[in-house]
Amino acid sequence: MHTEIPSPHSPARKPHPTSPNAPAPGPARPKTLAIVNQKGGVGKTTTAINLGAALALEGLHVLLIDCDPQANTTGGLGFRRQKDDETPRLSLYDVLLGPTTLAEAIRPTSVPNMMLIPGSNHLIGASIELVSAPRREYRLRDAIAAHQQPFHFILLDCPPALDLLTLNALVAAEGLLVPLQAEYFALEGISELISTLDRVAQAFNPDLALEGVLLTMYDDRTNLSQQVTANLAEFFGDKMFKTTIPRNIRVAEAPSHGLPVGTYDPRSRGAEAYRELALELLERTGIQKPKSPATP
Numbered sequence: 001m002h003t004e005i006p007s008p009h010s011p012a013r014k015p016h017p018t019s020p021n022a023p024a025p026g027p028a029r030p031k032t033l034a035i036v037n038q039k040g041g042v043g044k045t046t047t048a049i050n051l052g053a054a055l056a057l058e059g060l061h062v063l064l065i066d067c068d069p070q071a072n073t074t075g076g077l078g079f080r081r082q083k084d085d086e087t088p089r090l091s092l093y094d095v096l097l098g099p100t101t102l103a104e105a106i107r108p109t110s111v112p113n114m115m116l117i118p119g120s121n122h123l124i125g126a127s128i129e130l131v132s133a134p135r136r137e138y139r140l141r142d143a144i145a146a147h148q149q150p151f152h153f154i155l156l157d158c159p160p161a162l163d164l165l166t167l168n169a170l171v172a173a174e175g176l177l178v179p180l181q182a183e184y185f186a187l188e189g190i191s192e193l194i195s196t197l198d199r200v201a202q203a204f205n206p207d208l209a210l211e212g213v214l215l216t217m218y219d220d221r222t223n224l225s226q227q228v229t230a231n232l233a234e235f236f237g238d239k240m241f242k243t244t245i246p247r248n249i250r251v252a253e254a255p256s257h258g259l260p261v262g263t264y265d266p267r268s269r270g271a272e273a274y275r276e277l278a279l280e281l282l283e284r285t286g287i288q289k290p291k292s293p294a295t296p
């Protein structure tokens with residue numbers, strides 16, 4: 001089905017005038033993916049920024065939500081760190097603790113069609129402050145559900161921990177995207193992650209499933225990565241993305257320019273890999289590109 005949606009600034013689409021009972025076209029619900037691995041440095045943030053941008057450059061409407069107190073997605077998109085004496089910009093912290101809505105905290109990015117809910121170091125306290133809050137596991141899910149503006153994809157960049165912030169992301173998400181480095185210890189912690197997935201699915205979110213496993217910083221020239229990849233493929237089967245992300249200097253440089261690699265150096269191997277990943281994800285999910293790129 002064609003899933004063209006109105007631009008972020010146009011009013012919500014009205015039901016089709018000729019078929020009053022037909023559901024409005026467009027995605028009923030955005031495809032919400034939590035980018036998660038409790039290990040740090042595996043490429044979660046890099047994937048959130050660059051997969052999000054690659055999807056947006058294909059014309060899809062994308063919302064990135066920075067769930068990490070380190071706020072690297074926010075910084076990597078050119079939002080500078082704030083000084084202590086500055087009025088803090090609204091962030092996911094304000095959305096989770098309320099009464100700020102998603103619409104109030106949302107920011108455009110340098111990539112048309114890609115919006116951001118910034119993270120902030122205030123999120124460090126959120127895990128503790130949320131403990132006594134009502135519906136503490138559902139705060140993010142509720143905020144997304146209350147939001148009117150339609151998106152094709154919502155990507156949640158998670159912190160390197162299985163804490164209450166990650167739990168909020170898992171409860172809000174439909175799929176898990178797990179970046180892994182093809183190294184000897186790649187599977188370490190994965191059984192814990194999978195059992196967390198199962199427990200969250202049972203207790204809070206029956207829709208949650210593993211969407212895919214992505215090999216990042218990949219170097220296929222070494223015997224070790226080939227061997228590890230073969231093991232991972234056996235373990236995960238068709239949950240492994242066919243696309244792998246190579247280690248590429250342009251990917252590492254792009255955040256210091258506040259840009260995703262797709263606009264920093266569109267012809268680099270890194271940009272091409274994230275574009276390929278975006279197309280693979282579209283094929284897997286059956287979500288189609290809008291026919292003409294939507295104007296933001």
Ligand SMILES: Nc1ncnc2c1ncn2[C@@H]1O[C@H](COP(=O)(O)OP(=O)(O)O)[C@@H](O)[C@H]1O
Nearest residue numbers: 040041042043044045046217246247248251252
């Ligand atoms: N494909 C890549 N090529 C080169 N460097 C990468 C690549 N992916 C990630 N990096 C670098 O690895 C480091 C960790 O990546 P990051 O996305 O921040 O991981 P995480 O969010 O899981 O902690 C960062 O310095 C990032 O620039």
Ligand SMILES: [Mg+2]
Nearest residue numbers: 044045068072
């Ligand atoms: Mg990160």
